[in-house]
Amino acid sequence: MQSKVLLAKNGIEYAFDVSDLADRPTVVWIHGEFGSFDDPPLNDALKSSVNLINLHLPGWGKSVGGENFDQINELATAMWWLLEEITENKVFLAGYGLGATVAIEMAIQQPGRISGMVFGSPFGMFKESDPGVDIFALMQRDLLKEIYADPKSELVKRHFPSSEDGYERGLIAIRRVEVLGAASRYIFPIPDTNIRSRAYRLAKIPMTILFGRSDGVVPFSLSELWQESFPHAEIIILEGAGHMLAYETDEISVSIKKMLADQGAHK
Amino acid sequence: MPFDGLPEDFQQRYRSVWVDIPPEVQDVKRIHTLYNDYLDELEYAAVKGFDAIGVNEHHSNAYGMMSSPNMMGAALARRITDTQSQLLVMGDAVSLYNPPIRVAEELAMLDVLSGGRLITGFPVGSSQDANFAYGVPPVTMRAKHREGLELVLKAWKSKEVFSFNGRFTKLRYVNPWPKPLQDPHPPIWMPGSGSVETMDLAAEMDIPFFLLSYFGADFAENMFKKYWSRVEEAGRDYNPFRTGMVQLVMVGDTDAEAKRLYEKHVQYFYQRCTHIYPGFTEAPGYKTIRSLKEVLPAKGSSVKSRPDSFAVAQKYSWDELVENGIVIGGSPDTVRERLEAVSKKSNIGNWILMLHIGSMPRELAMHNIGLFAEKVKPGLSNVFAEAELRWWPKPIDGFQAATVSPVHREETK
Numbered sequence: 001m002q003s004k005v006l007l008a009k010n011g012i013e014y015a016f017d018v019s020d021l022a023d024r025p026t027v028v029w030i031h032g033e034f035g036s037f038d039d040p041p042l043n044d045a046l047k048s049s050v051n052l053i054n055l056h057l058p059g060w061g062k063s064v065g066g067e068n069f070d071q072i073n074e075l076a077t078a079m080w081w082l083l084e085e086i087t088e089n090k091v092f093l094a095g096y097g098l099g100a101t102v103a104i105e106m107a108i109q110q111p112g113r114i115s116g117m118v119f120g121s122p123f124g125m126f127k128e129s130d131p132g133v134d135i136f137a138l139m140q141r142d143l144l145k146e147i148y149a150d151p152k153s154e155l156v157k158r159h160f161p162s163s164e165d166g167y168e169r170g171l172i173a174i175r176r177v178e179v180l181g182a183a184s185r186y187i188f189p190i191p192d193t194n195i196r197s198r199a200y201r202l203a204k205i206p207m208t209i210l211f212g213r214s215d216g217v218v219p220f221s222l223s224e225l226w227q228e229s230f231p232h233a234e235i236i237i238l239e240g241a242g243h244m245l246a247y248e249t250d251e252i253s254v255s256i257k258k259m260l261a262d263q264g265a266h267k
Numbered sequence: 268m269p270f271d272g273l274p275e276d277f278q279q280r281y282r283s284v285w286v287d288i289p290p291e292v293q294d295v296k297r298i299h300t301l302y303n304d305y306l307d308e309l310e311y312a313a314v315k316g317f318d319a320i321g322v323n324e325h326h327s328n329a330y331g332m333m334s335s336p337n338m339m340g341a342a343l344a345r346r347i348t349d350t351q352s353q354l355l356v357m358g359d360a361v362s363l364y365n366p367p368i369r370v371a372e373e374l375a376m377l378d379v380l381s382g383g384r385l386i387t388g389f390p391v392g393s394s395q396d397a398n399f400a401y402g403v404p405p406v407t408m409r410a411k412h413r414e415g416l417e418l419v420l421k422a423w424k425s426k427e428v429f430s431f432n433g434r435f436t437k438l439r440y441v442n443p444w445p446k447p448l449q450d451p452h453p454p455i456w457m458p459g460s461g462s463v464e465t466m467d468l469a470a471e472m473d474i475p476f477f478l479l480s481y482f483g484a485d486f487a488e489n490m491f492k493k494y495w496s497r498v499e500e501a502g503r504d505y506n507p508f509r510t511g512m513v514q515l516v517m518v519g520d521t522d523a524e525a526k527r528l529y530e531k532h533v534q535y536f537y538q539r540c541t542h543i544y545p546g547f548t549e550a551p552g553y554k555t556i557r558s559l560k561e562v563l564p565a566k567g568s569s570v571k572s573r574p575d576s577f578a579v580a581q582k583y584s585w586d587e588l589v590e591n592g593i594v595i596g597g598s599p600d601t602v603r604e605r606l607e608a609v610s611k612k613s614n615i616g617n618w619i620l621m622l623h624i625g626s627m628p629r630e631l632a633m634h635n636i637g638l639f640a641e642k643v644k645p646g647l648s649n650v651f652a653e654a655e656l657r658w659w660p661k662p663i664d665g666f667q668a669a670t671v672s673p674v675h676r677e678e679t680k
Contacts (some may be wrong), residue, residue: 070407070434136285137399137546166394166564179405181552188550189402 001039001052007085012065014082018049025049025115025260026089030079031185032097032121033135035060037159037177042094046235050260053086055079057102057225059182071122072186072193076105076143080151083102094256095244096120097218100209101193108201115263117202118255120210121243123191125225126188133216136180136188146216147243155247186190189220199229204261207233212241212248268305270625272297273539280524283544285328285397290486298332304629306342312622312634313352313357315640320347321387321619324358325393326400330540330625333358337373344381353384353660354529357458357477357619360392361415362408363401371419371443378447382668384660385453387476389416394509395543397638398550406552409464412433450668454658462558464467469509470501475617475658477511477587481541482575484512484609485592491613491647507610507651508658511617515624516606517596518638525596528631529624530585533594536625541577599642606643616651662677 001017008014017039029040040047040054048078058066058078071076076129079102083091088115092115093103100119106113133146140160144151186193207230211220236255241248272294274280281288309320322339325331331340336610338360343354346503358373378385390410397403403411414433421429428442446455458477459465471478478487483648494510503509511623519525533653574576588594595605609615622639623632 067406068434074636136405136550137544139544141548145527164570165566166568166570167566169570170563174556174563177549177554177559178556179551184404184550184552185406188404189398229296 001048003055007082008055008080008173009067010065012058012078013061013063014058015030015056016082016086017056018086019052020244021051021087021089024050026053026087026091027256028053028055028083028091028093028103030055030093030099030102031060031068032095032099032244033056033123033180033187034097034159035179036062036159037247040094041252042256044251046164046253046257050256051087051089053083053091054182054238055082057099057182059185060179061117066185068183072101073184076102076109078222080109081104091117092116092118092256092259094118094252096122096252097243098123100124101150101191101195103188104202107205107258108195108198111201111205114202114205116206116253116256118208118210118230118259120217120245120252121212121215124193125218125222125229126190126192127222130219130221132219134189135217136184137236140176148249149212149214155191155244159244159247175234193198195227196229202230203232206259208236208259209233210236210238210245210251210255212243212245213237213239214242217243229266268301268332269536269540269623269625270294270298270332271628273329273535273536276618277537277539278542280541281304283542283547284330284540285325285395285543285545287544288327288329292329294515294601301332304345304632305623306339308623308629308632308636309343310346312636312640313350315637316350316644317352317636317640320355321357322353323388324344324390324396326396328395328400334454337377340377341380344377344384345671346670348382353386353620354381355386355456356388357388357390358519359387360390360397360412361419362392362403362411363397364415366438367418368436368441368443369436371422373598374419374453375423375443375445375447378453379445379451381446383453383663383666384455385447385449386658386660387453389419389457390458391462391566392561393460394550394553395547398553399547400531407435408553409555420452423447441641447657448663449660450663454660456658458666462554463492463493463497463561464555464558466497467501470503473503474589475509475511477617477619479513480575481513481515481577481593482580483592483595484613484615486575487512488613491615491668495614498616500618505614506657507614507616507654508656510615511619512547512615513608513619513621514592515596516602516620516639516643517594517624517634518599518602518635518643519596520598520638522597522601525601527583527600528587528634529594529596529627531623532625532627532631533588533596534625535545537583537588538576541581542664543577557678572610599638600644602639603643604645606647611646616654 001019056062095103100122101124211223220237313320322336324336336356340356361368390676398405422443456475457469458479475679517529
C-alpha cells in the first residue's frame with residue numbers, strides 16, 4: 001500500500017493508504033475510535049485479492065482537522081469527498097467500533113455506491129438496560145479488560161504500551177486524549193446516532209455484523225436491536241473476542257471473503 | 268457546601284464522591300439542616316464585613332451540593348442588603364445550559380434583586396460537572412463557553428431585540444427582561460484550573476483570572492508566573508486585582524488551637540470529599556493537546572504522584588498541609604503573614620476563602636469566619652492599596668436600593 005497520501009479540502013488534511021487500484025473488488029477500511037494501530041487488520045489472502053483503501057478519519061492524528069464537525073453525518077460527507085477523489089468504483093465498507101458507525105452513515109448517504117458491508121462492535125444503538133461501560137471515563141487500567149477478551153496479551157501491549165518514564169507516559173496520555181477526544185464529537189455521552197430511523201436506506205445492501213461476546217463497551221445484547229433494524233443482515237457473535245474483535249480474530253476478513261464469493265456466485 | 272455524612276470507609280466502599288456517588292449515601296433531612304447552616308454562615312460573613320460572599324456550582328457531588336448557584340444567590344440577595352457585602356456567583360458554566368440565555372436572565376434578575384451587588388464568574392466548567400453529569404461533549408466545551416459568553420454579554424448590553432445565530436444556539440428573539448442593574452453589566456471574573464486557554468481568554472477580555480485549586484498558592488507559583496507572562500504578552504497591566512485564588516483558611520487563637528480545632532475536618536475533606544475516580548477528572552478532549560503539552564514531564568522523569576494531588580494530599584497531616592501552604596492555618600498573625608506573603612509573591616489581589624471545609628460544624632465555621640473578619644482581614648486590606656480595583660460593582664447613579672421589609676405575619680393571617 002502507498003501510505004500517507006494527503007489531500008486537503010475545507011481546512012482538513014486527509015491521509016489515506018491505498019493499494020494499486022486494479023480491476024477487482026475494492027474494500028474500504030475505516031479505523032475505530034482508538035485510531036489506526038498499524039495496517040488494516042485484514043488477512044493477507046484478502047489483501048492480495050482486493051483493492052484496499054485505508055481511510056484515516058480527521059482528528060485522529062494522521063488526518064488533521066474536523067474541529068467544526070458536530071454530527072457524524074458531517075464526518076461521513078467529508079469521507080465521501082475523500083473516497084470520490086480516490087475511486088469511482090462501488091466499494092465494500094468495513095470497520096469496527098466508530099469506524100463501523102462512520103461506514104453506516106456513509107452507506108446511508110450513498111447506498112448505490114456500496115457493494116456490501118462487514119463491520120464489528122458498532123456504535124450507534126443503545127440500551128439503557130445494558131449500557132456497557134463508558135470508554136470516555138475509564139482509566140486505561142480499567143478499560144483494557146472491557147475491550148479485549150485477553151487483556152494481558154501481546155496484542156494489548158502493542159496497542160496500549162505502558163512506560164515508567166514520565167515523559168513517555170505523558171505522550172501516551174496525550175494520544176488517548178487525541179483519539180477519544182475526536183471520538184467524543186460523535187458518540188459522547190451516549191453512542192446512539194439514531195441509525196434505527198434511517199436503517200431502511202440499507203435494506204438492499206449485503207451486511208454482516210460481528211459482536212464480541214467479551215465486549216464490555218458494545219454489549220453483544222445489542223445484536224438484537226441491530227437485527228431488528230437490519231433483518232437481512234447476518235449477525236455473528238464471536239466467542240473469545242471483545243470490542244477489538246477486528247484485531248483479536250480473523251472474522252472480518254472471513255466474512256468479506258464469503259460476501260465476495262457469494263456475489264461472484266450470483267453474477 | 269459539603270455533605271458531612273460520608274462514612275469513614277467511603278474510599279473503600281465507593282468509587283467516587285463526584286458523578287456516580289450512589290444516592291444511598293444521601294441523607295436529605297441532614298442536607299436540609301446543612302443548607303440552612305451554610306446560608307447562615309454566608310450571611311454572618313456579610314455582617315462581619317467580608318467584601319463579598321460567594322456561591323459556586325457543582326453537580327452530582329457530595330462535597331459541593333450547590334447544583335444551582337443562582338438559587339442560593341437568590342436566597343442570599345435580600346438577606347445582605349443591610350451590609351456592604353457584594354454577592355459573588357462563581358458558577359453558571361454557560362456551556363451547560365441550553366439555551367444559555369437562561370444564564371443571562373437569572374444573573375440579571377440577581378443583579379436587580381440585590382441592588383446591583385452582583386459579581387459573576389463564568390467558568391468553562393469542570394469535566395465532572397459539564398461532561399459527565401451534564402453530557403456536554405468535551406471537545407466542544409471551549410467553543411460553547413465562548414459562544415455562550417458572547418450571547419450573555421450581548422443580551423445584557425444590547426439596546427435592541429436581536430437575533431443570535433450561533434453554532435450551538437440559535438435564537439430568533441433575544442430580549443432578557445430585565446437587563447442587569449449595573450450598566451452595562453456586572454463585573455465578570457474568569458475562574459479556571461490552569462488551562463492556558465482560560466488565562467488567555469481572561470487577558471483578551473480584560474477581566475480577572477481566578478485559579479481554583481485546593482493546593483494553595485505556593486504550589487501555584489509557577490502557574491501565576493505563567494499567567495502574568497501571558498497578561499504581559501496581551502498588553503495588559505500588572506494590576507493584582509486581575510487575579511485571585513481559592514484558599515483554605517483556618518484561624519484559631521493560636522497555631523496549636525487551630526490544629527486542634529480544624530485538623531479532623533480538613534482531613535475529612537481530603538480523605539473523603541476528594542476521593543474522585545481519576546477517569547472523571549478530565550474527559551478526553553476536555554483539555555486541549557496544547558495545554559497538556561505545557562505540563563508534560565521532562566524526559567527520564569519518574570512516574571509518581573505530584574505533591575499537589577489529591578492522591579498525596581489525603582495522606583498529609585495537619586502540619587504537612589500547613590507547611591505546604593495547602594491550608595493557611597494558625598493564629599491570626601500566622602494566617603495574616605502567610606496570606607500577605609503569598610499575595611505579594613504572586614501578585615494576587617483577591618482571595619476566595621474557604622472558611623468552612625469538610626465536616627466542620629456550623630459553630631466552628633462561625634468561629635473561623637469571626638476570627639478572620641476581626642483579626643486577620645483588617646491587616647490585609649491595604650496590601651495593594653495603590654492598585655485600582657477595576658473589576659468590582661460600582662455605585663449606580665441615581666439608584667436608591669429598596670428597603671427589605673421584615674415579614675408582617677399578622678397581615679398574612
